[in-house]
Amino acid sequence: MLIYYIKLAVISLRRTPLLSFLMIATISVGIAATMITYTVSYMMSKDPIPSKSERLFTVHLSSWSPDQMFRMRDGKEDIPMFVTYQDAMNLYRQKVGVNQTIISSHKAMARSSTQPINEAISTYIRPTTHEFFGMFEAPFLYGNPWSSLEDEQGTQVVVLSKQRNERLFDGQNSIGKEVLIGGLLYRVVGVLDDWPLIPRFYLEGSEMFTEARDMFIPFRTQVNNNWLSTKDTSIYCWGDYDLNELNSVLNSECVWLYFWVELNSAEQRSDYLNFVNNYAMEQREFGRFPREQMNRVFDVNEFIKYSKVVSSDSKIAVWLAVAFLIACLLNCMSLMMTKFHGKGSEVGLRRAIGASQQDIACQFTCEAVLIGFAGGVLGLVLANIGLSVTAQVYSHLNAQLMTMNIELVMITILVSVATSILFGGYPIYRACKIQPSSQLKSL
Amino acid sequence: MKDLKPIIKSLLHSKMAPLLIILQVAVTFTILVNSIYLMVEKHADINNPSGLAEESLFSFQMSINGEDMDEKVANLYRDLESIRALESVAEVTTVSSIPLSHRGGGFEIRLDPNESGYITKAAFFTGGHQIIETMELNLIAGEGFSLIDEGVMSTFLADRAVGIVITKALAQELYPEDWHKALGKTVYLNQSPQTIRGIVEHMVGPWSFWPQKNNNVIYPTIFIMGDMNVLVKAHKGQREKSMRDVVELLMQDPSRYIDELKSMSELKETAYQAQNAAYTTLQAVILGLSLITMLGVFGQARFTVLKRRKQIGTMRALGASRVEIIRYFTLENAFITACGIAIGVILTILANNLIVEHFALSPVPVPYIIYGGVIIFIAGLVAVIQPSIKASNVSPAEATRSV
Structure with missing residues (x-):
């Protein structure tokens, strides 16, 4: 029976091609607009690392000056999202979590050891510790992270991004080859695969939609080489410091390092916070941590929310698009009214030879579903075209934001079908109510 | 106007179809007005006067050599002097x-x-005089500043009492x-007191998206760091050449x-890319809507014409002219659109309250x-032209035929 209804629906759609096209087109345009904006907003705010987002934490400490607060945020005192070198090292060495890592940044000229010096390019570098790769699930194409021993000794080793490996070594397995960073030799121990982490939650908000950096080196080597790039690092200071001397920064109260910790389970969070608070109290004995203590740990999603990366622009866009979809659906609804009105005599005839109201409803629902489905498919095509255009216009954002995953594709079709049934409801109801007698008289 | 009464009566007779159009117009109106407003705001944002000689400026970062502070400073001054001596360069300075x-x-x-608390925040530009x-x-x-005001420092603090120049927006x-x-008054940058010695009309800060981007403070002290920012003004029309000259020299x-x-x-283009992108999107939304x-x-009007062929025929037979049809x-249609706009105005005001509440935007x-209403009204009038001409072509003979 269902197949028969679908057949009827197809015939009916083909009988009025212009009207059918208009209906499908309006739905698809509305669906496309909604899905384009929703995709961007969804990709911006989705959980980037579902397997451990509840047990990865970043640590923020109240180490700021007694004279004034670090800053106001939303009308309240806020503490820095970075920690000082002393605190990062102390927390790292105590190894209270399963894994912990320090994340720094640096910028230097880099080239492979076989390239001439004038081919060196300015490169953003990520000094960190070996745990980083495992904690944030960075995929390796070749090789492995460096070892904890290499971290301690400050061995000059580097992990390359896939892109940089292609540029320097034609995408070959480059383990054991050498690159020059800031004039110093670093041995390649690993090459990352594509790493589409959205948002790149371990960084501050303004960097969360950037690509991963091209080179990762042991943090110890940055310290040993006395590297500090004030043009690249976000660094906030109080007390005595000289930004020209890394040593001075290391011993100062300047905050500039991210500290992340991985715990066994989300339940250990309060234990860890206690540990951090106790640590702050110990530091007070050395005259540090003078302010009222507001130390905190944020899990991944809390930190993303704190960073306010989903701009209100993109939220407004979604609401505008939903309203746009409603306008389109209302339009489609009136087209359906037109359509079903024209089919009065057909309904009359079918009712006269024994079809019940339910049968008629079923038949027209099939038609509405078909329209919705076609609109969804066309909408999907339009949305993907729209997204590639959007990726061009918004080239400053990560292109990964403008790609639909399978979930979103399903949502698109479902929304389209569901809304067309919903908005087709009234026209269908009206069609069912047609009296057989009134229509048959004029035949 | 005497036509209006039968129109309202016939609309009330079959409510659903016109109601749909009214709703559609209302929703469209709401989105349209909000988008136009957002668009105009973005437009103002993008065209925020920078106050700079945009056409002749360029900047870069460079390393400076030197074992200690004095050597670095000496090298920096020498570099700046030799850049200034280039023929294509009008002026050069280092700025934080x-x-x-x-x-x-x-x-x-x-x-x-x-x-x-604090009154506001401002970006700090410290560098040559x-x-x-x-x-x-x-x-x-x-x-402004002259050579005697210039100093050198290695910490990001405004602790030399030489005074500052601020933007009018900050004043x-x-x-x-x-x-x-504001002129001559003392303000505190964090805790450091400084006297305001000058005010400039416009100057844009480092961050294009920052609400306080027009609040800026200029301070004549060279802040020595590992990499120095250099800002060069080329002679008119010589920027390309000047950029090449400077690189070659250094x-x-x-x-x-x-x-x-x-x-x-x-x-500037990179800085406003996000705003420009949003601007383009809003334009597309408005057009699509x-x-x-x-x-x-259009669809609704055609539908009513089709439904009422007989009625139109009767009207024509009874002496209505084509113009009257x-x-x-x-x-x-004008009536329907007007109803839609009326509901739309209410929706807009409601949506406005939500937007102000949730997105911290101005209403x-x-x-x-008014503009939105006019646009929608005209769009509705244009759309109804073809169906109503079609209606006027219905022959009076239509009335005599049975349906």
């Missing part, structure tokens, strides 16, 4: 951050040092009643590196509601 480069630092601004001349800022009150925020009053030193070499036009509404009105349908001003 470049406008629109998205990198910089700032301070909280207070008039009373013991205040717990030629900053104002290099950027070609328009000094509208007080005085207005400090003294809303009269910005002239790269004579093999240990030097230069990075982020960008013209101010490039920086208008088209969909017109399509809806066209008038009838135009009026009917849509009344003129936009």
